Amino acid sequence: MALKVSSMRAFSYNYIWALDKDGTTVCIVDPGDATPVLAAVHAYNLSLSSILVTHHHADHTGGINALLAEFPGTAVYGPKSNKIDSITHPLSEGDILSVAGIDFTVMSVPGHTLDHIAYFAHGDSGDESVRPALLFCGDTLFAGGCGRIFEGNPYMMYKSLEKLASLPGATMVYCAHEYTLGNLRFALHADPYNTDIIERIQQVNDVLNAGIPTVPSMLSVELRTNPFLRCHTKGVRNAVTEKMALSADSSEIDVFAALRRWKDGFSV
Ligand SMILES: [Zn+2]
Numbered sequence: 001m002a003l004k005v006s007s008m009r010a011f012s013y014n015y016i017w018a019l020d021k022d023g024t025t026v027c028i029v030d031p032g033d034a035t036p037v038l039a040a041v042h043a044y045n046l047s048l049s050s051i052l053v054t055h056h057h058a059d060h061t062g063g064i065n066a067l068l069a070e071f072p073g074t075a076v077y078g079p080k081s082n083k084i085d086s087i088t089h090p091l092s093e094g095d096i097l098s099v100a101g102i103d104f105t106v107m108s109v110p111g112h113t114l115d116h117i118a119y120f121a122h123g124d125s126g127d128e129s130v131r132p133a134l135l136f137c138g139d140t141l142f143a144g145g146c147g148r149i150f151e152g153n154p155y156m157m158y159k160s161l162e163k164l165a166s167l168p169g170a171t172m173v174y175c176a177h178e179y180t181l182g183n184l185r186f187a188l189h190a191d192p193y194n195t196d197i198i199e200r201i202q203q204v205n206d207v208l209n210a211g212i213p214t215v216p217s218m219l220s221v222e223l224r225t226n227p228f229l230r231c232h233t234k235g236v237r238n239a240v241t242e243k244m245a246l247s248a249d250s251s252e253i254d255v256f257a258a259l260r261r262w263k264d265g266f267s268v
Contacts, residue, residue, distance in 0.1 A: 016033070078091065135167060144225060
């Protein structure tokens, strides 16, 4: 069977991802709430094979204990962090794990939190289907934006995003929130002459109007339209310099830090 990745909505804007390889067991990514997971698992008569966690925030971990109560012994993969009690397999940069028949490499991507990790799997062209490369990146890279910097500093976050941006362009980016439209509205201010953003906003509006998630997105699209991956471009640098009164010799990281501050105070 080919891998199926499905989304469940939790809270207002969270996505919990389910990876199903064999139609009987699922791997759940960032279960902030057990309710939608248990509803889906019962509806399709599935059991839990494993849980992947990207970072310690409650909207990514709050459902783990309730899932373990129903499925004791489930492997819980997550960052080496003293903030998540239930992790059975602590991970750090470069570790490789196999879930749902896929090998994932762990990437350390601090900035949003210090313990944040992402899971990357290379694409696969098997006999049954062609599977693109997959990235589960929690609250680090969003469609059209990036997470807030709560525990790290702009340098860390910039380096983490740079790492993700170096993955293959055809990578499907599974982030944890439906923030795409708001992010792209801000992106138009931060990168005002980028017509790809205008086009993407139209597509995203159509997708949302059809009741479909805008996530996953493709990394190559993020590279063209996500201002947080475009601090090296003249367009973003000029807009940020003007808005945030940066000096002309500001570094790319200064531009990124100011862009993040601008977004923190921006409302659409
Ligand atoms: Zn978070």
